[in-house]
Amino acid sequence: MKLLEHYLTLDSGQKKALAREIGSEVSYLRHLAYGRKQPSHSLAKKIETATNKQVTRSDLRPDIYPPEEFQE
Secondary structure, three states: HHHHHHHHOHHHHHHHHHHHHHHOOHHHHHHHHHHOOOOOOHHHHHHHHHOOOOOHHHHHHOOOOOHHHOOO
């Protein structure tokens, strides 16, 4: 699932909770969701954990974390 898809399913309280859990602000989370910013490798991992792998780090940063089917 893409971050934007996940982000759009959340209400404002859930967006705040997710932002807090990853150590960010809702406004920055919105920038990430809409592709205006790119998360660091550590933030990508935090988002993956916070979303229970609904949004994976390879979804967020395929340049650093290739999709599993291509990993050896």
